[in-house]
Amino acid sequence: MPAAEAEIAAARLLERFPGGLEERAADDCTELTVFTDEQGEAEVFSAFSDVSAERVEPAWEDRWKEFHRPVSAGGLWIGPPWMEPPPGRPAVVVDPGRAFGTGAHPTTRACVELLARVDRGSLLDAGCGSGVLSVAAARLGFAPVVAVDVDEVAIEIARETANANGVEVNAFRADVLLDELPRADVLVANIELAIVERLLQRVASCIAVTSGYLQSETPRKRGWARIDRMVLDGWAADVLRAE
Numbered sequence: 636m637p638a639a640e641a642e643i644a645a646a647r648l649l650e651r652f653p654g655g656l657e658e659r660a661a662d663d664c665t666e667l668t669v670f671t672d673e674q675g676e677a678e679v680f681s682a683f684s685d686v687s688a689e690r691v692e693p694a695w696e697d698r699w700k701e702f703h704r705p706v707s708a709g710g711l712w713i714g715p716p717w718m719e720p721p722p723g724r725p726a727v728v729v730d731p732g733r734a735f736g737t738g739a740h741p742t743t744r745a746c747v748e749l750l751a752r753v754d755r756g757s758l759l760d761a762g763c764g765s766g767v768l769s770v771a772a773a774r775l776g777f778a779p780v781v782a783v784d785v786d787e788v789a790i791e792i793a794r795e796t797a798n799a800n801g802v803e804v805n806a807f808r809a810d811v812l813l814d815e816l817p818r819a820d821v822l823v824a825n826i827e828l829a830i831v832e833r834l835l836q837r838v839a840s841c842i843a844v845t846s847g848y849l850q851s852e853t854p855r856k857r858g859w860a861r862i863d864r865m866v867l868d869g870w871a872a873d874v875l876r877a878e
Protein backbone atom coordinates (compact mmCIF):
# COMPACT_ATOMS: atom_id res chain seq x y z
CA MET A 636 0.00 0.00 0.00
CA PRO A 637 1.17 3.60 -0.45
CA ALA A 638 3.56 4.63 2.34
CA ALA A 639 1.24 7.45 3.50
CA GLU A 640 -1.56 4.98 4.29
CA ALA A 641 0.79 2.44 5.82
CA GLU A 642 1.28 4.34 9.13
CA ILE A 643 -2.44 4.27 9.81
CA ALA A 644 -2.80 0.65 8.71
CA ALA A 645 0.21 -0.33 10.85
CA ALA A 646 -1.35 1.33 13.90
CA ARG A 647 -4.59 -0.59 13.34
CA LEU A 648 -2.71 -3.86 12.90
CA LEU A 649 -0.50 -3.20 15.94
CA GLU A 650 -3.56 -2.81 18.16
CA ARG A 651 -4.81 -6.23 17.08
CA PHE A 652 -1.45 -8.01 16.58
CA PRO A 653 0.97 -6.31 18.98
CA GLY A 654 3.49 -9.11 18.84
CA GLY A 655 3.70 -9.91 15.18
CA LEU A 656 3.91 -6.99 12.79
CA GLU A 657 6.70 -6.58 10.28
CA GLU A 658 7.06 -3.45 8.11
CA ARG A 659 9.08 -3.36 4.87
CA ALA A 660 9.53 -0.29 2.66
CA ALA A 661 9.89 -0.80 -1.11
CA ASP A 662 10.07 2.23 -3.50
CA ASP A 663 6.94 4.27 -2.80
CA CYS A 664 5.13 1.36 -1.14
CA THR A 665 5.13 -0.27 2.28
CA GLU A 666 4.45 -3.94 2.82
CA LEU A 667 3.01 -4.93 6.19
CA THR A 668 3.25 -8.54 7.34
CA VAL A 669 1.33 -10.03 10.22
CA PHE A 670 2.26 -13.38 11.76
CA THR A 671 -0.93 -14.94 13.03
CA ASP A 672 -3.25 -17.96 13.03
CA GLU A 673 -6.30 -18.70 10.87
CA GLN A 674 -8.63 -16.52 12.89
CA GLY A 675 -6.24 -13.57 12.64
CA GLU A 676 -5.86 -14.20 8.91
CA ALA A 677 -9.64 -13.97 8.46
CA GLU A 678 -9.71 -10.69 10.40
CA VAL A 679 -6.98 -9.17 8.21
CA PHE A 680 -8.81 -10.23 5.04
CA SER A 681 -12.04 -8.62 6.21
CA ALA A 682 -10.32 -5.36 7.27
CA PHE A 683 -8.04 -4.72 4.25
CA SER A 684 -8.42 -5.08 0.49
CA ASP A 685 -4.88 -5.71 -0.81
CA VAL A 686 -4.02 -8.84 1.22
CA SER A 687 -2.34 -12.15 0.49
CA ALA A 688 -1.62 -15.08 2.81
CA GLU A 689 1.22 -17.56 2.96
CA ARG A 690 1.91 -20.48 5.29
CA VAL A 691 5.15 -20.12 7.30
CA GLU A 692 7.35 -22.57 9.18
CA PRO A 693 6.15 -23.67 12.63
CA ALA A 694 8.87 -21.53 14.20
CA TRP A 695 7.16 -18.30 13.10
CA GLU A 696 6.33 -17.61 16.76
CA ASP A 697 10.00 -16.86 17.29
CA ARG A 698 10.64 -15.08 14.03
CA TRP A 699 8.77 -11.92 15.06
CA LYS A 700 11.17 -11.56 17.97
CA GLU A 701 13.82 -10.42 15.51
CA PHE A 702 11.73 -7.34 14.79
CA HIS A 703 11.47 -6.13 18.37
CA ARG A 704 14.37 -3.83 18.98
CA PRO A 705 14.86 -1.85 22.19
CA VAL A 706 14.21 1.90 22.09
CA SER A 707 15.29 4.85 24.22
CA ALA A 708 12.86 7.43 25.55
CA GLY A 709 12.97 9.83 28.47
CA GLY A 710 16.35 8.41 29.51
CA LEU A 711 14.87 4.91 29.81
CA TRP A 712 15.77 1.74 27.92
CA ILE A 713 12.56 0.04 26.77
CA GLY A 714 13.00 -3.44 25.38
CA PRO A 715 11.89 -7.09 25.28
CA PRO A 716 12.80 -9.62 27.99
CA TRP A 717 15.21 -11.55 25.78
CA MET A 718 17.55 -8.54 25.49
CA GLU A 719 19.84 -7.03 28.12
CA PRO A 720 19.57 -3.34 29.02
CA PRO A 721 22.87 -1.46 29.08
CA PRO A 722 24.41 -1.64 32.58
CA GLY A 723 23.19 1.08 34.92
CA ARG A 724 20.46 2.29 32.57
CA PRO A 725 16.90 2.40 34.01
CA ALA A 726 14.94 -0.20 32.07
CA VAL A 727 11.34 -0.92 31.17
CA VAL A 728 11.02 -4.54 30.09
CA VAL A 729 7.93 -5.31 28.04
CA ASP A 730 7.03 -8.67 26.57
CA PRO A 731 5.44 -7.72 23.24
CA GLY A 732 3.14 -10.71 23.37
CA ARG A 733 -0.50 -9.79 23.49
CA ALA A 734 -1.45 -6.18 24.30
CA PHE A 735 -0.59 -2.97 22.46
CA GLY A 736 2.46 -1.20 23.79
CA THR A 737 5.94 -2.52 23.14
CA GLY A 738 7.25 0.99 23.63
CA ALA A 739 8.45 1.16 20.04
CA HIS A 740 5.43 2.97 18.60
CA PRO A 741 6.14 6.69 18.09
CA THR A 742 3.11 7.69 20.21
CA THR A 743 4.33 5.63 23.17
CA ARG A 744 7.89 6.90 22.85
CA ALA A 745 6.69 10.50 22.63
CA CYS A 746 4.53 10.04 25.75
CA VAL A 747 7.53 8.77 27.70
CA GLU A 748 9.67 11.70 26.50
CA LEU A 749 7.00 14.17 27.59
CA LEU A 750 6.39 12.43 30.93
CA ALA A 751 10.09 12.87 31.65
CA ARG A 752 9.61 16.66 31.27
CA VAL A 753 6.68 17.19 33.65
CA ASP A 754 6.57 17.48 37.45
CA ARG A 755 6.26 14.17 39.24
CA GLY A 756 3.16 13.25 41.22
CA SER A 757 0.38 10.67 41.13
CA LEU A 758 -0.44 9.35 37.65
CA LEU A 759 -3.39 7.82 35.83
CA ASP A 760 -2.54 5.79 32.69
CA ALA A 761 -5.77 5.75 30.68
CA GLY A 762 -5.76 3.00 28.05
CA CYS A 763 -2.70 1.29 29.52
CA GLY A 764 -2.43 -1.61 27.03
CA SER A 765 0.67 -3.61 28.04
CA GLY A 766 1.32 -1.20 30.91
CA VAL A 767 4.46 0.20 29.28
CA LEU A 768 3.62 3.82 30.13
CA SER A 769 2.70 2.97 33.72
CA VAL A 770 6.01 1.20 34.28
CA ALA A 771 7.93 3.98 32.52
CA ALA A 772 6.14 6.54 34.72
CA ALA A 773 6.99 4.57 37.87
CA ARG A 774 10.63 4.40 36.73
CA LEU A 775 10.59 8.17 36.19
CA GLY A 776 9.38 8.72 39.76
CA PHE A 777 5.59 9.07 39.46
CA ALA A 778 3.65 7.53 42.36
CA PRO A 779 1.17 6.15 42.99
CA VAL A 780 0.45 4.89 39.46
CA VAL A 781 -3.02 3.70 38.46
CA ALA A 782 -3.58 1.98 35.10
CA VAL A 783 -6.94 1.37 33.45
CA ASP A 784 -8.02 -0.21 30.18
CA VAL A 785 -11.33 -1.32 28.76
CA ASP A 786 -9.72 -4.62 27.73
CA GLU A 787 -9.51 -7.23 30.51
CA VAL A 788 -6.54 -8.96 28.81
CA ALA A 789 -4.63 -5.68 28.75
CA ILE A 790 -5.14 -5.35 32.51
CA GLU A 791 -3.80 -8.85 33.09
CA ILE A 792 -0.75 -8.05 30.97
CA ALA A 793 -0.23 -4.62 32.56
CA ARG A 794 -0.13 -6.34 35.96
CA GLU A 795 2.38 -8.88 34.63
CA THR A 796 4.52 -6.07 33.16
CA ALA A 797 4.50 -4.19 36.46
CA ASN A 798 5.44 -7.34 38.40
CA ALA A 799 8.19 -8.26 35.96
CA ASN A 800 9.67 -4.78 36.38
CA GLY A 801 9.26 -4.79 40.17
CA VAL A 802 7.16 -1.61 40.24
CA GLU A 803 3.84 -0.91 41.88
CA VAL A 804 0.94 -0.24 39.52
CA ASN A 805 -2.70 -0.51 40.53
CA ALA A 806 -4.32 -1.82 37.32
CA PHE A 807 -8.03 -2.44 36.86
CA ARG A 808 -10.58 -2.61 34.06
CA ALA A 809 -12.44 0.61 33.33
CA ASP A 810 -13.94 2.35 30.34
CA VAL A 811 -12.41 5.81 30.52
CA LEU A 812 -15.51 7.32 28.92
CA LEU A 813 -18.05 5.71 31.25
CA ASP A 814 -16.56 4.58 34.54
CA GLU A 815 -15.52 6.64 37.51
CA LEU A 816 -11.79 7.43 37.31
CA PRO A 817 -9.45 8.07 40.22
CA ARG A 818 -8.04 11.59 40.52
CA ALA A 819 -4.32 11.92 39.71
CA ASP A 820 -1.95 14.87 39.32
CA VAL A 821 -0.96 13.70 35.85
CA LEU A 822 -3.05 11.91 33.23
CA VAL A 823 -1.35 10.03 30.41
CA ALA A 824 -3.61 8.88 27.58
CA ASN A 825 -2.35 7.35 24.37
CA ILE A 826 -5.68 6.57 22.74
CA GLU A 827 -7.38 8.00 19.65
CA LEU A 828 -8.15 11.71 19.39
CA ALA A 829 -11.93 11.52 19.87
CA ILE A 830 -11.51 9.49 23.07
CA VAL A 831 -8.74 11.77 24.37
CA GLU A 832 -10.99 14.81 23.89
CA ARG A 833 -13.93 13.21 25.70
CA LEU A 834 -11.66 11.94 28.46
CA LEU A 835 -10.23 15.43 29.07
CA GLN A 836 -13.62 16.69 30.13
CA ARG A 837 -13.97 13.88 32.71
CA VAL A 838 -10.66 14.08 34.60
CA ALA A 839 -9.52 16.39 37.36
CA SER A 840 -5.77 16.27 36.63
CA CYS A 841 -3.55 19.37 36.46
CA ILE A 842 -1.43 18.00 33.61
CA ALA A 843 -2.33 15.67 30.75
CA VAL A 844 0.12 13.97 28.41
CA THR A 845 -1.90 12.87 25.40
CA SER A 846 -1.20 11.05 22.14
CA GLY A 847 -2.65 8.57 19.68
CA TYR A 848 -3.23 11.02 16.84
CA LEU A 849 -1.37 12.46 13.88
CA GLN A 850 0.76 15.59 13.65
CA SER A 851 -2.08 17.35 11.82
CA GLU A 852 -4.43 16.78 14.77
CA THR A 853 -4.71 18.49 18.16
CA PRO A 854 -7.00 17.71 21.07
CA ARG A 855 -9.32 20.68 21.52
CA LYS A 856 -11.02 20.89 24.86
CA ARG A 857 -12.13 23.95 26.76
CA GLY A 858 -10.26 24.26 30.08
CA TRP A 859 -7.00 22.84 28.74
CA ALA A 860 -4.04 24.74 27.24
CA ARG A 861 -1.25 23.10 25.31
CA ILE A 862 2.19 23.78 26.82
CA ASP A 863 4.42 21.30 24.98
CA ARG A 864 4.33 19.08 21.89
CA MET A 865 6.51 16.37 20.40
CA VAL A 866 6.20 14.98 16.88
CA LEU A 867 7.71 11.61 15.96
CA ASP A 868 7.33 9.99 12.54
CA GLY A 869 4.18 12.01 11.80
CA TRP A 870 2.52 11.22 15.15
CA ALA A 871 1.98 13.87 17.82
CA ALA A 872 1.98 13.92 21.63
CA ASP A 873 1.03 16.94 23.74
CA VAL A 874 1.35 18.21 27.27
CA LEU A 875 -1.82 20.06 28.31
CA ARG A 876 -2.31 22.09 31.46
CA ALA A 877 -5.67 22.55 33.14
CA GLU A 878 -6.58 26.27 33.16
Ligand SMILES: C[S@@+](CC[C@H](N)C(=O)[O-])C[C@H]1O[C@@H](n2cnc3c(N)ncnc32)[C@H](O)[C@@H]1O
Nearest residue numbers: 735736743762763764784785786810811812825
Ligand atom coordinates in the same frame (compact mmCIF):
# COMPACT_ATOMS: atom_id res chain seq x y z
C1 LIG B 1 -2.87 2.75 21.48
S1 LIG B 1 -3.10 1.68 22.86
C2 LIG B 1 -1.94 2.42 24.01
C3 LIG B 1 -1.25 1.41 24.89
C4 LIG B 1 -0.15 1.97 25.77
N1 LIG B 1 -0.67 2.94 26.71
C5 LIG B 1 0.95 2.62 24.95
O1 LIG B 1 1.08 3.84 24.99
O2 LIG B 1 1.69 1.93 24.24
C6 LIG B 1 -4.68 2.25 23.40
C7 LIG B 1 -5.29 1.43 24.52
O3 LIG B 1 -6.47 2.11 24.92
C8 LIG B 1 -7.46 1.17 25.25
N2 LIG B 1 -8.78 1.82 25.13
C9 LIG B 1 -9.41 2.22 24.01
N3 LIG B 1 -10.60 2.78 24.33
C10 LIG B 1 -10.69 2.76 25.69
C11 LIG B 1 -11.69 3.19 26.62
N4 LIG B 1 -12.83 3.78 26.23
N5 LIG B 1 -11.46 3.00 27.95
C12 LIG B 1 -10.31 2.40 28.37
N6 LIG B 1 -9.34 1.98 27.53
C13 LIG B 1 -9.52 2.14 26.20
C14 LIG B 1 -7.22 0.02 24.26
O4 LIG B 1 -7.77 -1.19 24.76
C15 LIG B 1 -5.70 0.01 24.14
O5 LIG B 1 -5.12 -0.90 25.07
